[in-house]
Amino acid sequence: MSGMDPAYTIRLIPRQIEPPLDINWLAEWLGVEVEIRPLPRNVAGLYLHTDSGAHILLNAGDCPERQRWTTAHELAHHILNIGRHSPKNAFQINTGKRDHSEDLCDRFAAEILMPATLIRKKAAEVKHGRYDKTALLANMFEVSVTAMRIRLRELRLSKTNRRANIPESSAQ
Ligand SMILES: [Zn+2]
Secondary structure, three states: OOOOOHHHHHHHOOOOOOOOOOHHHHHHHOOEEEEEEOOOOOOOEEEEEEOOEEEEEEEOOOOHHHHHHHHHHHHHHHHOOOOOEOOOOHHHOOOOOOOHHHHHHHHHHHHHHOOHHHHHHHHHHOOOOOOOHHHHHHHHHOOOHHHHHHHHHHOOOOHHHHHHHOOHHHOO
């Protein structure tokens, strides 16, 4: 898949009908090998392009939700063809140094793990009740509660956010 036009590649990604997205299937479909390895604590994962092809290394110490997010983020590096690190500087990835391409990869991760249309649909289906809606949706999409909270806020589906930030009088 490398060398393809990124926009074209993204359009080819089959649409999710039901969560959760099978991220390992997607990686395989894109020709990227995902390996779980012991990595330094502050390294969630990295994307490598070697003679044997594209690889994503995931930190064995991270929980599955975090590994899913990292896979999605590193797949963005692959598809968008940005940040192909050589093994020498690979460990600089995801260590807190943020730039535009890192934000872009996080945006991509959010979009494919929590597609807006699907989130809206499921958020509407989830009944208000004894369970926390954010936690239920996080469980459904297999992402962390924090990631889901941010996504719901972005999509303006978070009740607490509406209440806290937009007083009735100033609502437009
Ligand atoms: Zn990155």
